[in-house]
Amino acid sequence: MFGDRGMGMEREKKVAFLTIHDIWFDTECFEKSKYAVAALHTNDVLEESQFDFRQETKTFLLDIAQDEEIIFSKFEYKSAKYAINKAVRDGVTVHELCTDAEKKQYMAFQQEFCEQKGIPLLHEDELESLAGYYALSAEGEYLGACAFIESSDGKTVRYKYGATKHKLNANEIILWEAIKAYRERGFQYFDFGGCVPTEDKDSYYYRHYHFKKKFGGELIDSYTYFRIKGFYRIFYYIFSKFVQLFFKGDVNGFTNWLNQKGILK
Numbered sequence: 001m002f003g004d005r006g007m008g009m010e011r012e013k014k015v016a017f018l019t020i021h022d023i024w025f026d027t028e029c030f031e032k033s034k035y036a037v038a039a040l041h042t043n044d045v046l047e048e049s050q051f052d053f054r055q056e057t058k059t060f061l062l063d064i065a066q067d068e069e070i071i072f073s074k075f076e077y078k079s080a081k082y083a084i085n086k087a088v089r090d091g092v093t094v095h096e097l098c099t100d101a102e103k104k105q106y107m108a109f110q111q112e113f114c115e116q117k118g119i120p121l122l123h124e125d126e127l128e129s130l131a132g133y134y135a136l137s138a139e140g141e142y143l144g145a146c147a148f149i150e151s152s153d154g155k156t157v158r159y160k161y162g163a164t165k166h167k168l169n170a171n172e173i174i175l176w177e178a179i180k181a182y183r184e185r186g187f188q189y190f191d192f193g194g195c196v197p198t199e200d201k202d203s204y205y206y207r208h209y210h211f212k213k214k215f216g217g218e219l220i221d222s223y224t225y226f227r228i229k230g231f232y233r234i235f236y237y238i239f240s241k242f243v244q245l246f247f248k249g250d251v252n253g254f255t256n257w258l259n260q261k262g263i264l265k
Contacts, residue, residue, distance in 0.1 A: 009129035009149050013039075018235060024158070025151040030225065036232045040225040043156070043191065051225035053236055060192040060217030064183040071179065074216025080172060087173035091138025094177035096131075097145065103127065106134060106145045106163075113144070113163035122147065122161050130160060133178050135170040143170035148178060150187075157182045159193035175215065192217055 010029055013022040021035035030040035031050065040051075043061065064071055075081045097106055107124065114121045122130075127147075134145035144164025148157050157178075164170040179190050192212040196205035197219065213219075228236050 009126070011123075011126055011129070018232075024149050025153075025156065030227065033227065036229045037236075038227045040227075041223070042225070043220060043222050045223070046225055052228050052233070053226040055224045055226075057194055057222045057224070058197055058219055059194045059222040060212045060215065061220050062179070062190040062192070062215060062217035063188065064179055064190045065188045068180060068183065071183070071216075072176075076214040076216070079210075080214040080216075083169040083172040084176050087135075087169040090168050092135055092143065092168050092170060092173055093138075094133050094135050094174055096133055096181070097147075102134065105142065106132060106147075109142065109144060110161065110163040131157075133174050133181075135164070135168075135174050137168055143168060144174075146171070146174045146178065148182075154185075155187060156189040156191055157187050158191035171211070190217070191222075194222060195219075 009024040010026065011022050013020040018037065019035065021033045021038040023030050023033070023038065023040045025040075025042050027040060027042065027044065027046065027050070030038055040046075043059065046054075062071070062074075072081065075084075095102075097103060107122070107127065110122050129149070130147040131150060132145050132147040135143040137143055144162070146159060146164075147161040149160050150157050159175065159178075162171060162174075164174070182190060192215065195209045195212050196203075197209055198205050200206055226236060
């Protein structure tokens, strides 16, 4: 475990010279924020008086308050059930990230993974608010890890980062073991971390969408709410127009571009 369980996550997010109070799940923290720009990521619907702007996305939400057998029965057979069972047969084991040495190993692996993929890095300050699990082969090879955000009310856990070698079905078995662990701890929902639904096989998002879809969750709306003070509203307006014009409204694509340009911190 990286930090105190059940604390949610909040951090300062730097975009060029702009500082954003970035908050996950905690509506009360969002409403009390003193920052000029605050962002809340949640699956809850807020009243219009609670925010200035809202972005809508999609995510898969899996009910994990049920029996393990029922949860597993919703998984797609070949791409999920078979993959998990094969990982078990191949001797892959999953462990919770606990020690400093395990954290350092994960950070080094994740940094190399993100640099290869050109996606935003996980920073050490963010690491302290996350939980994680990693996989080892039968021979002890490090196959990668996944990190999760736990809501402050102990009901929802969200899949935030995944970095694996894409071998021996490591992604699948890590998620399954995490689902079982969170179910045992009394969590009710497992959020697969957002998706862009598409059946276009040439789309960047096709593989991500179908990977998350195979775990049987319900496709629901997910939101990012903004509270923006004073003249900073103009920056949001410029941001919205820029993303719409040059990235066709694809905020994830814009975020990856910022990361590649060294603008996102």
